[in-house]
Amino acid sequence: xxxxxxxxxxxxxxxxxxxxxxxxxxxxxxxxxxxxxxxxxxxxxxxxxxxxxxxxxxxxxxxxxxxxxxxxxxxxxxxxxxxxxxxxxxxxxxxxxxxxxxxxxxxxxxxxxxxxxxxxxxxxxxxxxxxxxxxxxxxxxxxxxxxxxxxxxxxxxxxxxxxxxxxxxxxxxxxxxxxxxxxxxxxxxxxxxxxxxxxxxxxxxxxxxxxxxxxxxxxxxxxxxxxxxxxxxxxxxxxxxxxxxxxxxxxxxxxxxxxxxxxxxxxxxxxxxxxxxxxxxxxxxxxxxxxxxx
Amino acid sequence: xxxxxxxxxxxxxxxxxxxxxxxxxxxxxxxxxxxxxxxxxxxxxxxxxxxxxxxxxxxxxxxxxxxxxxxxxxxxxxxxxxxxxxxxxxxxxxxxxxxxxxxxxxxxxxxxxxxxxxxxxxxxxxxxxxxxxxxxxxxxxxxxxxxxxxxxxxxxxxxxxxxxxxxxxxxxxxxxxxxxxxxxxxxxxxxxxxxxxxxxxxxxxxxxxxxxxxxxxxxxxxxxxxxxxxxxxxxxxxxxxxxxxxxxxxxxxxxxxxxxxxxxxxxxxxxxxxxxxxxxxxxxxxxxxxxxxx
Numbered sequence: 001x002x003x004x005x006x007x008x009x010x011x012x013x014x015x016x017x018x019x020x021x022x023x024x025x026x027x028x029x030x031x032x033x034x035x036x037x038x039x040x041x042x043x044x045x046x047x048x049x050x051x052x053x054x055x056x057x058x059x060x061x062x063x064x065x066x067x068x069x070x071x072x073x074x075x076x077x078x079x080x081x082x083x084x085x086x087x088x089x090x091x092x093x094x095x096x097x098x099x100x101x102x103x104x105x106x107x108x109x110x111x112x113x114x115x116x117x118x119x120x121x122x123x124x125x126x127x128x129x130x131x132x133x134x135x136x137x138x139x140x141x142x143x144x145x146x147x148x149x150x151x152x153x154x155x156x157x158x159x160x161x162x163x164x165x166x167x168x169x170x171x172x173x174x175x176x177x178x179x180x181x182x183x184x185x186x187x188x189x190x191x192x193x194x195x196x197x198x199x200x201x202x203x204x205x206x207x208x209x210x211x212x213x214x215x216x217x218x219x220x221x222x223x224x225x226x227x228x229x230x231x232x233x234x235x236x237x238x239x240x241x242x243x244x245x246x247x248x249x250x251x252x253x254x255x256x257x258x259x260x261x262x263x264x265x266x267x268x269x270x271x272x273x274x275x276x277x278x279x280x281x282x283x284x285x286x287x288x289x290x291x292x293x294x
Numbered sequence: 295x296x297x298x299x300x301x302x303x304x305x306x307x308x309x310x311x312x313x314x315x316x317x318x319x320x321x322x323x324x325x326x327x328x329x330x331x332x333x334x335x336x337x338x339x340x341x342x343x344x345x346x347x348x349x350x351x352x353x354x355x356x357x358x359x360x361x362x363x364x365x366x367x368x369x370x371x372x373x374x375x376x377x378x379x380x381x382x383x384x385x386x387x388x389x390x391x392x393x394x395x396x397x398x399x400x401x402x403x404x405x406x407x408x409x410x411x412x413x414x415x416x417x418x419x420x421x422x423x424x425x426x427x428x429x430x431x432x433x434x435x436x437x438x439x440x441x442x443x444x445x446x447x448x449x450x451x452x453x454x455x456x457x458x459x460x461x462x463x464x465x466x467x468x469x470x471x472x473x474x475x476x477x478x479x480x481x482x483x484x485x486x487x488x489x490x491x492x493x494x495x496x497x498x499x500x501x502x503x504x505x506x507x508x509x510x511x512x513x514x515x516x517x518x519x520x521x522x523x524x525x526x527x528x529x530x531x532x533x534x535x536x537x538x539x540x541x542x543x544x545x546x547x548x549x550x551x552x553x554x555x556x557x558x559x560x561x562x563x564x565x566x567x568x569x570x571x572x573x574x575x576x577x578x579x580x581x582x583x584x585x586x587x588x
Binding site for chain 2: 202
């Protein structure tokens, strides 16, 4: 569903769906589950359907390369057909991407429009190089090369920003997306249980509040091999930080109607994008970069 | 309390106190209350005592100028004496500051060391120019000029960053403070009931989590003239985002022991300061500034 405003400048309300999965190391089963949940989301009338992070394969990292896809490739053909069949925008979460001549994979979002065309690609900027005491160590950068570009796409006249999982901890990215005009940001994730229980909801709500954007965050839930747990609790949050929908702990779809007037209302009431002080933000990075340029 | 580490490189644990007040338009009464709560905080063994925002006067904005102070001046003398008497660092929340020849006030934090010397001054960077539908309109910039500088100070070898109230909505400031070395950030505030109930705790916890810092946030609570309400719920939050202390809805003091090893642990486990991608953060401001320079 996407109801158009009186003045024709994009829709007033967009129905969106976030798909929560419990992907494991059986790629065929994961793809079958995703297609079935996409169908369920489409039946709810969603105009935008978003999958979680690395949903085609979650297992021992040694299996990542074998599970990776080329983009475009057979998987994106399948997804394009599904977007076309339902006439929806399909945000394919993220997919491990194999690229010709590149030793490392990428963790890449692909977005299809209702005609099945790829309208946006985004590769995760921030690598999950993290050591959780007594739980596990993750060194995403050993097998994945980060992206370099910040990406938005147009959905029926509304700007949608892209981010993936660990990106959530970097408010810089979300701020830049909002400054570039994003009214909605989609964050597919596979947040660990350890970090998710303390950080997931608070950081997603903070991004919504500080940038006045809708956040759509489809996550991975539950156990996957060899012995890891994802937090789940996929969320859809409004620009005031109110949680519109939360997924229970199972593979499922959550749906909300996003009223874009609330983006304008939040930013009119608390204009934190306009009240910034870029003249005073002396980034140490910028200083270093400027010193190098001299 | 401030227990020194084995290697002598600053304390391991710092006891800190956040003072919550319900300031009104009676300046003498507010000062008496503050001094009494400072004494109570000192008796708890706190090494750092922090007051809330604009605690000397909260009333009709027409009264702001008459209530404003010079820095240094009689009020800072009084506070310096109190810091000296107790042998503590006293973070004097924020004070409306009147400056020679300046038509506008400043909203200024002053920090005293245990000898009563002023060791840091910070004037609020972000003006609270906000319109809350059906509640009130605030235009801080009509009577207050913003500061331009980002400030940290040294407390027994630990770097402490300064921010005030509405600054909380600007993750840029907190990120820069952390990148400059702050392990603790103090945020005196007078958050409205309307925004506080939805934004206060989530944004404070987000700053703690994303920057791996302790947050000390002493707030104003309750009604003040002519007819406004502050949210209160002063907080002390650890670098994992765990709420160590929350103030109930009255004038009071909350105290926590900050274990600085938890800053190092949070940043070692989830190194979001180190994993940033400044090379990819194409700030529209910087682009605009560079375009102007060409």
